[in-house]
Amino acid sequence: MRGSFRKACWVHLQGRDARSEVERIAQLGFEEVLPNVVAVGGPLYPSRVRPQHQQAKGKDLVGEFVREAKRRGLKVHAWIVSLCYPNPEFEREHRDWYVVNRLGVSCVDEPPYVPYYKWLCPSRPEVRENLAELFLEVADRYEVEGLHFDYIRLPDALLPKVLRRKYPGVPLDDVVKPEFDYCYCKACREKFIEEEGVDSVEIPYVGDLYEKWIAWRARQVTETVKYVASRVKRAYPGLEVSAAVFPLSVALRYVFQDWPSWDLDLYHPMLYHEFYEKSVDWIGEEARASASKGLPVSVGVLADFMKSYGEMERAVRYALESGARGVTVFVYPLPRPELEEWVAKALALT
Secondary structure (H helix, E strand, C coil): CCCCCEEEEEECCCCCCHHHHHHHHHHCCCCEEEEEEEECCEECCCCCCCCCCHHHCCCCCCHHHHHHHHHCCCEEEEEEECCECCCHHHHHHCHHHECEECCCCECCCCCCCCCCCCEECCCCHHHHHHHHHHHHHHHHHCCCCEEEEECCCCCCCCCCHHHHCCCCCCCCCCCCCHHHCECCCHHHHHHHHHHHCCCHHHCCCCCHHHHHHHHHHHHHHHHHHHHHHHHHHHHCCCCEEEEEECCCCCHHHHHCCCHHHCCCCEEEEECCHHHHCCCCHHHHHHHHHHHHCCCCEEEEEEHHHCCCHHHHHHHHHHHHHHCCCEEEEEEECCCCHHHHHHHHHHHHCC
16 A cells, blocks of 8 residues: 555645745655645636636645645645635636525525525526536646546535534424525526426425435536536646545435545545544545545545544554545645644555
């Protein structure tokens, strides 16, 4: 396994000194980086496809980091926030592209949970086309080994258990409420009526028809992923296409991700155990479940949840022993000083 086990981290780009940042990442033992080239709010470079993130207006926060990473021998996979896009300019121009809840309320007007939860609808061809053009723009612009989907889903119909306590009106049990249930936009309702003969707003939250409605929405996400990936592969056959995904056990019902059907090169399941009121051992359980299905996964670990070096070591060992392709740490810069030592020691074991 040594030498083939992938050691990666997601990286937040904030305009810091790229050379010193890349040097530190390499010293920690990472061999691959996933820099956030398109963040929540927009691209971190001047884009012809989407209005730029407001905090990066006129700047390219990506290019120097990618150049330094390549100079240091790190593989670069561009991290692209895909469907969550809170951007006032884009919202004004394309309001009808955004998701609508079961009560008929657009996320532009009343975003669920947090103010930035403004999501593009994956059933719309124009959204798929826009996302494909965004991916191709990044590949055209930067020397990368891969492109990486994130926020490629619908808003959470169900939140991880710990997060349910944070937001007013969210049930603690696995109960879907209409104000958190998307997408019931005109396009989605009309398509579902055409296919199934029933308006989705009339479907009760139980029974076979509701299961069809869950699967239908997941299929819209899947078709978006496959369309974008196919465009990328035609233009750049050698690029790896990957995605950050929810744990296999909850992905479909929580966020409408049927990711085993996406046929991508690699998946990074975000096994952020404390969100699910689980111990570090749960990371091993989920990793084994994914790997046992033959899915190519790199186990996503949230460093800030680690309470000791022993927990960090166990998380990396679980990834190593599960048959996963690697481990991906969220997020650099690491939020606590001791985490750098823990991460470096754990990665050295592989």
